[in-house]
Amino acid sequence: MDIKDIENLAELAKIELTEDEKKSLLKDLDGILDYVKQIGEVKVGDIEAEYRSKNVWREDKLEEREFSKDLILKQFPDSQDGFLKVKKIL
Amino acid sequence: MLDIKTLTIKKAGEMMRKGELTSVELVSACLKNIKEKNKELNVFREVFNDALKQAETADQMMKEGKGTDLTGIPIAVKDNILITGKKVSSGSKMLEDYVATYDAFVIKKLKEAGAVLIGRTNMDEFAMGSSTENSAYGPTRNPLDPSRVPGGSSGGSAAAVASGMALGALGSDTGGSIRQPASFCGIVGMKPTYGAVSRSGLTSMSSSLDQIGPFAKDCDGAKIIFECISGKDEMDSTSFELPKEIKIKSSKDITLGVPRDFLKDGIDKEVVKNFKETLEKLKSKGYRVKEVSMPLLKYSLPVYYIIMPAEVSTNLSRLDGMRYGLRKEGESVFDTFKKSRSAGFGPETRRRIILGTYVLSHGYYDAYYNQAWRVRRAIGREYEDIFKDVDFVVTPTSPNTAFKFGDRKDPLQMYLSDIFTVSANLAGLPSITIPSGLSSSLLPFGIEFTGPLDSDISLFAIEKDLRDN
Numbered sequence: 001m002d003i004k005d006i007e008n009l010a011e012l013a014k015i016e017l018t019e020d021e022k023k024s025l026l027k028d029l030d031g032i033l034d035y036v037k038q039i040g041e042v043k044v045g046d047i048e049a050e051y052r053s054k055n056v057w058r059e060d061k062l063e064e065r066e067f068s069k070d071l072i073l074k075q076f077p078d079s080q081d082g083f084l085k086v087k088k089i090l
Numbered sequence: 091m092l093d094i095k096t097l098t099i100k101k102a103g104e105m106m107r108k109g110e111l112t113s114v115e116l117v118s119a120c121l122k123n124i125k126e127k128n129k130e131l132n133v134f135r136e137v138f139n140d141a142l143k144q145a146e147t148a149d150q151m152m153k154e155g156k157g158t159d160l161t162g163i164p165i166a167v168k169d170n171i172l173i174t175g176k177k178v179s180s181g182s183k184m185l186e187d188y189v190a191t192y193d194a195f196v197i198k199k200l201k202e203a204g205a206v207l208i209g210r211t212n213m214d215e216f217a218m219g220s221s222t223e224n225s226a227y228g229p230t231r232n233p234l235d236p237s238r239v240p241g242g243s244s245g246g247s248a249a250a251v252a253s254g255m256a257l258g259a260l261g262s263d264t265g266g267s268i269r270q271p272a273s274f275c276g277i278v279g280m281k282p283t284y285g286a287v288s289r290s291g292l293t294s295m296s297s298s299l300d301q302i303g304p305f306a307k308d309c310d311g312a313k314i315i316f317e318c319i320s321g322k323d324e325m326d327s328t329s330f331e332l333p334k335e336i337k338i339k340s341s342k343d344i345t346l347g348v349p350r351d352f353l354k355d356g357i358d359k360e361v362v363k364n365f366k367e368t369l370e371k372l373k374s375k376g377y378r379v380k381e382v383s384m385p386l387l388k389y390s391l392p393v394y395y396i397i398m399p400a401e402v403s404t405n406l407s408r409l410d411g412m413r414y415g416l417r418k419e420g421e422s423v424f425d426t427f428k429k430s431r432s433a434g435f436g437p438e439t440r441r442r443i444i445l446g447t448y449v450l451s452h453g454y455y456d457a458y459y460n461q462a463w464r465v466r467r468a469i470g471r472e473y474e475d476i477f478k479d480v481d482f483v484v485t486p487t488s489p490n491t492a493f494k495f496g497d498r499k500d501p502l503q504m505y506l507s508d509i510f511t512v513s514a515n516l517a518g519l520p521s522i523t524i525p526s527g528l529s530s531s532l533l534p535f536g537i538e539f540t541g542p543l544d545s546d547i548s549l550f551a552i553e554k555d556l557r558d559n
Contacts, residue, residue: 077413078417
């Protein structure tokens with residue numbers, strides 16, 4: 001891994017990094033990856049997933065939920081006429 | 091004078107039912123402790139201004155004969171659990187002013203029981219850390235020795251109970267974040283079976299690992315909280331109702347499994363000595379202790395440090411400055427994402443997002459993420475096999491006692507704090523830490539018991555054999 005990889009990952013994750021941060025992250029990641037790669041030595045074959053959790057469906061019908069529209073609106077960083085306001089995408 | 095530091099949830103409840111104590115008196119005593127010590131210890135991010143009003147309501151409930159075991163009991167809540175109308179920041183600048191728009195399932199349950207929610211407690215940012223040093227609002231200090239960390243990430247919740255600022259607390263445990271701080275602060279902390287407690291209203295960190303659980307001074311108290319907050323919730327499809335009838339075995343019928351190979355390296359000598367002494371004590375109470383071989387256990391931590399950051403990087407992608415949280419305007423919408431996320435996230439959060447992005451990226455996905463899941467399942471199988479022979483797997487909770495601030499500068503060194511706790515999260519198993527004595531420098535030890543799926547209630551019964559002599 002090199003600085004270019006860190007820059008690419010930061011771009012994908014939408015995080016800005018200073019030059020110093022890039023260097024220290026490179027060092028940290030090298031150490032962590034070196035540690036975690038030991039899992040490669042485990043020969044487990046293909047263990048089928050067994051999930052206790054099952055997909056849960058519910059009837060598609062109207063139900064009452066208690067929410068305060070006002071409280072939700074207040075959490076928007078910016079809003080107009082009761083709508084969330086964001087920058088133009090295109 | 092009411093000594094909150096030694097008062098248990100059960101005892102306080104009995105006193106209130108007999109009319110010897112009111113919730114207003116109890117909550118006032120906690121508030122006094124908070125006022126005296128919170129400035130130094132930084133336990134609470136916020137003390138709720140309606141705590142006394144909640145106590146009055148609880149006293150009324152008690153008078154009307156509608157009291158439960160938790161009515162009027164002051165409970166501290168980790169800052170990543172939603173309470174309608176209260177701020178919930180997850181220890182991050184990103185959500186500094188975010189106000190919850192609904193109650194977490196566990197909060198609904200506590201409110202129904204008449205518990206008093208006294209305040210929200212400090213934590214490592216987005217529950218990532220083992221010391222609370224990653225909180226954007228400064229670290230919490232260990233009430234037993236303020237030059238040391240309280241553990242993490244639920245360090246504030248553990249410290250609140252240990253310092254008499256609350257009688258019980260809620261935390262969340264993704265890789266040990268309830269058990270390790272409970273151990274460092276000398277109290278009981280428990281991570282339930284995955285799904286036994288709903289995650290609805292818990293700020294997601296790593297969804298396949300996260301569980302909410304209780305802190306209390308003793309197992310009776312932790313059990314009272316656990317029984318209140320557990321159960322099926324339609325808002326969390328992974329939640330379920332634990333079987334009602336669980337047979338609690340007597341000590342003479344219990345076999346403990348000790349994964350000796352796993353306990354060889356990197357553990358403080360005093361921790362090893364205490365662990366051996368505690369096992370001897372249990373043997374004298376009739377427990378059988380058996381050495382077991384669990385060769386995959388040592389891979390738990392590396393598996394965890396692949397799966398967890400992968401889930402963190404996807405879960406935290408919702409924090410982009412658009413719908414809630416911090417927004418820093420940039421030239422374009424992508425600039426706004428970047429500026430907001432860079433201003434909002436601290437160093438450890440960034441590190442894990444970048445690491446998670448890497449292990450999930452094209453070309454590395456199979457070697458890291460897929461292999462980690464295969465090993466995770468194999469670890470689950472290893473436990474299943476062991477539980478055919480033993481009732482609980484037992485280890486120290488942490489390889490060391492509470493350390494000093496700044497002692498774990500290298501991230502990997504900090505990650506090793508979780509070595510004995512993460513495997514229960516990977517396998518979805520219930521796990522508890524119980525205090526097991528003090529070190530030569532008077533720091534608490536904890537011993538950890540991990541049981542089979544759904545054995546949650548039986549974990550609370552072990553403590554009596556550790557405490558009585």
